[in-house]
Each structure stands twice: as C-alpha cells, then as structure tokens.
Amino acid sequence: MATAIPVGTAKMELKKRELYGDVLRLVAAFSVVFQHTVTSVWYYTPVRTDEWITLNFFNSIARFGVGVFIMLSGAFMLSPRYAHPPEKIFKKNLPHILLLLVFWVIFYGVVNVLADGGSLQEYFETPLLLFTKPQTHLWFLYTIAGLYVLTPPLRVFTKHASPKMVLYVIGIFFCFGLVLPMVNHLLEVFANFTLYKNIRIQGCTTFAGFYLTGFYLSHYGLKLRSRAFLYTAAVASWAFAFTSSTFYSLERVKPNEYFLGNFQPTTFLVAAGIFCFFKAHFADRENTSPILAQISACMLGVYLIHPLFIKLFYATDLSLLVPHPFVTVPIAASAFFMLSLLLTLLLRLLPRLRKVI
Numbered sequence: 001m002a003t004a005i006p007v008g009t010a011k012m013e014l015k016k017r018e019l020y021g022d023v024l025r026l027v028a029a030f031s032v033v034f035q036h037t038v039t040s041v042w043y044y045t046p047v048r049t050d051e052w053i054t055l056n057f058f059n060s061i062a063r064f065g066v067g068v069f070i071m072l073s074g075a076f077m078l079s080p081r082y083a084h085p086p087e088k089i090f091k092k093n094l095p096h097i098l099l100l101l102v103f104w105v106i107f108y109g110v111v112n113v114l115a116d117g118g119s120l121q122e123y124f125e126t127p128l129l130l131f132t133k134p135q136t137h138l139w140f141l142y143t144i145a146g147l148y149v150l151t152p153p154l155r156v157f158t159k160h161a162s163p164k165m166v167l168y169v170i171g172i173f174f175c176f177g178l179v180l181p182m183v184n185h186l187l188e189v190f191a192n193f194t195l196y197k198n199i200r201i202q203g204c205t206t207f208a209g210f211y212l213t214g215f216y217l218s219h220y221g222l223k224l225r226s227r228a229f230l231y232t233a234a235v236a237s238w239a240f241a242f243t244s245s246t247f248y249s250l251e252r253v254k255p256n257e258y259f260l261g262n263f264q265p266t267t268f269l270v271a272a273g274i275f276c277f278f279k280a281h282f283a284d285r286e287n288t289s290p291i292l293a294q295i296s297a298c299m300l301g302v303y304l305i306h307p308l309f310i311k312l313f314y315a316t317d318l319s320l321l322v323p324h325p326f327v328t329v330p331i332a333a334s335a336f337f338m339l340s341l342l343l344t345l346l347l348r349l350l351p352r353l354r355k356v357i
Helices: 007-014 019-042 050-061 065-077 086-116 120-124 126-130 136-160 163-191 208-219 224-252 265-282 290-296 299-314 325-347
Strands: none
Touching: 019 050, 019 065, 019 265, 019 290, 019 299, 019 325, 050 224, 050 325, 065 136, 065 208, 065 265, 086 120, 086 126, 086 136, 086 299, 120 126, 136 163, 136 208, 136 299, 163 208, 163 265, 208 265, 224 265, 299 325
C-alpha cells in the first residue's frame, strides 16, 4: 500500500511515485469493494435465477483485486530501487501493519457486539478476536504482516538471482501451488480419483508467489509478444472461471466459488495480466498529481472501512436485487467506495487517527 503523503510535501514526494502504482491501487481497491458488494448477496440468492447469473458474472470479473494489491507490495518492497533494509521493515513497516491489525480487529469486534446486542463481557473479549475470529476482510493484514517478515530474505534472493531464476521460482509456485491443486480437484470431482499428496511440493501455495510476480513484472517486465500471450491467458482464464463456477453452482443448486478463489491459476493470471497492462501502459511515467497521490494513499483505508458501509446498507430495507443487480450492484459499490474514501480522507486529517487509517 502507498505511504501517506503530507499535503505540504506532496510535490517533493511525487517525484518518487510511479504512476502505474497509484492508478493500480485505485483499480484494485474498487475491485475489492465491488466484489464484497456482490458477495454480500451472491451467497444467498437462488442460483437458478437471472439475478444470480448476473451476480456471478460480476463476482468473476472482480476477483483480481487482492492479487494485484500483493503484487504491488512485492513490486515496491522487493525492488532494489527502494530502500527496505531489515531495520526499516521491523521498526516501521511491520509495527504499522500490526497497529492497524489490533485497532481494526477490536473496532469491528465492538461494532459486531453492538449490532448483536452483546454483553459487557463480549466487549472486553474483543481483543481475543485477534487470535480467534477477526472480521473476515482483515485476513489481508495478517498476510501482509507475514510477507513483511519474509521480505528481508526475499530481497537477498531478488538481489542476487537472475531474471530466469526468479521466473523459475514463480513457475514452481504456479505449477505446484496453483495448477496441480486445481487438477487434483477436477480429478476428484469428475473421476473420483485423488493424486498422491507427495506429488505436490508442500508449501508452494503461498502469497509469496504473487509477491515475487509483482517484483518480476515491475522490475524486468515482459516483451510485447509475452504480454500479448499473458493478456490472452487472462481473458481465457476469466471465461473459464466464470463458466465453471456457473456450471458447478447450477449443478449443485448452491453457489460455488472454487474457481474464483485467490489460489486458482485463473485468478492469478487475471491479476498478473491487469498488473502487466497498467505497468506497460504507463511505462516509467511519474505521478505528478498531488490529488491522485493523496487518493492513492487512502486505498488501504478504503479497504479497511468499506465493510462498515455494507453493514449499514443491510441495516436498512434496501436490497441489491431490486430492481435488478445489473443496475444496483455498480451503483451500490460506487457509493460504498466513495463513502469509504471520503471518511478515510476526513479521518486522516485527525493526527491521532492518521496512523490507523
């Protein structure tokens, strides 16, 4: 995520900001808000309706956001162009994420207890949610904290490894962490056959693969022919994911999101394709807009806050199914995004809250 930029020093700091990163943060953050808006009703809508088909279409096109966020983190945290020594990571980056984690886990814990009319004891027990059951979307902070812990050794690797060696490691992640589990799943479903567990390299299914991919695409890039191949694979992957999830859900008469998960080769290819497109489109252009820089710096806050507005929406008598999700979902998602952005901007004006937003 972007580091906050004080208004008075925005012009000076903008010289160091890459335009593609700031634009991609907006795109990724909106896709996450859009996805969460869709899934807030997707799970509970009868699958054999045109409303659910529309929701599933929207769900399938919005799944790239988390992957892009992690690729962006890898692009900047692992790049030799940016100084991230272990002292900085463990004294600044990691403590900041942990502070966010503690604050927002407790915040949503209190909100949920309040909404459910819980007891005084439940309020005092909200810090325990850090280790038991935090608000669903806060898993992302745990993941980023873990990737920060892995960053020092990964920077040693990326500093000394050749481009082919980095690509080799990404290939291992893609084949054994993403493709092979999907193949195993398909064999189980259609052939009642399970691959021997040790065929897979244990530990390959990890967000570190996304992290390294962001570094590779940002630092080395792809040639035109390779980019065209990746874009084609991304579009084909989306089509496969949408078709498969629709077929599975209709067959089982309940929503099935297996092919839309973060650790599917389809989702990975779509995220990589979108990341690569924006990186190539904006090349090495710098962000000279203070407004865009400030908005980009708010995207982590938008991620953290937007479920609050979704909760408030469902506290009313409004529905995303009326008149039809094709109309209501984009409008609602845009409203949740803008409200989250405005609240983040306001909270960042308060010195005591700036560190947790």
